[in-house]
Amino acid sequence: MNVIGVPARVNSVMSRSSPAARDAADARPPSAERSSLRQSSLREANLGLVTRTVLAAREPPTRAGVAAATRMTRATAARLVDELVAGGVLDERDPPPVTGRGRPARPLAGGRRIAALGLQVNVTFLAGRVLTLGGEVLAEHTEPGDLRDSDPAAVLARLDALAARLLDRVPGDVRVIGSGLALPGIVAAGSGDLLVAPNLGWSGIRPADHLRRASRAGLPLRVGNEADLAARAAAEVAPGRPGPVLDFIYLSGDVGLGGAAVLDGTVLTGRHGRAGEIGHVCVDPGGPPCRCGSTGCLEQYAGQAALLTAAGLPGDRPLTELTAAVRAADPAARRAIDRAAWALGVALAGAVNILDIPTVLLGGHLAELADLLVPPLREHLNRRVLSARWAAPEVHAPAGTAAPAATGAALVQLADVVDDPARWLPGEK
The missing domain is CATH 1.10.10.10 (Winged helix-like DNA-binding domain superfamily/Winged helix DNA-binding domain)
Known part of the structure; x- marks a missing residue:
């Protein structure tokens, strides 16, 4: 006997199906x-x-x-x-003002009423910035200091207090949707744990446990590598707005060196989120020991402390002293710059040859020294990059704000709104 309104063949199939199949069929929406x-x-x-x-x-x-x-x-x-x-x-x-008829x-x-908090820990400073979806900075602060071999709990407590002060300055009609944190080390992509930050002397840290005031009412905290997030800020000049260069290798300079490769505006983080550690590319196996445990790493030649020391200056002196020494024809200072340009040329030429991304952007202390570094660096790249005859490598030091990784950390949070704005509208789940 057939079910009324259902053909015999279909009814026969339904009668032989399992209870789970019949339940699934009943659950299908009309x-x-x-x-x-x-x-x-x-x-x-x-x-x-x-x-x-x-x-x-x-x-x-x-x-x-x-x-x-x-x-x-x-x-x-x-x-x-x-x-x-x-x-x-x-x-x-x-x-805009109009003189004709009609309403302009x-x-x-x-929007200005949606924002995110970006935080950054570097070896020489702490920073925070509240950025709106429209690209406006509502509040920011940078706190200098020497954080080498520091106590992570104490430093993160200072950063949490800094974050709380910034959030207190946000107008009441602005919704802060989350926080991001940039750290100068290897971050586990899934958990957000810091595996190691050699120049800070930190390892095995869970930052979320120390930043309870950095996000409001349980809002998410995302942790990422400082160079990756600084590169994000170079690739995206405001939330959802691409920068002028979409393919580049970014170098982030401080006491050490970080890096990132960006292709079509996207930071290439690798399978485990650990790509871009160009500061620990070996340029000379017989070179000086590095805090990472290897020898001859790039940052031992082109890191800020290494440059100053090679020029005969204390490692904590401002870069203006190095620049002045070079301008005064000090031979040690000139050798330090030339040695750094050589090391950068070796490491970057390898990266360009592998990735076919011939544009390099310099950040941090490398950008401050661009006038001195870029001319010899270009010569090394033109000699070492295989494709230089057809696509000469370009090296730029774009102007930007201090602590760009703090901006990048906020941009990552705001990308959730850019990608799926419906989630953030009233009445949406």
């Missing part, structure tokens, strides 16, 4: 529910498209500009923009 799910998914995708279109624009677009860029109808684009403005993901700016269109930009 066509109206499936249609509702499809519409919800389409809405979420369109909200993301509108958000990314506005954030990536070089000039703030209007609703009509968003409609044209996304190929939506004006009504659809306007409705989605209204939702995003109401939820704080986007802001409306004041329109209001330009759109990333």
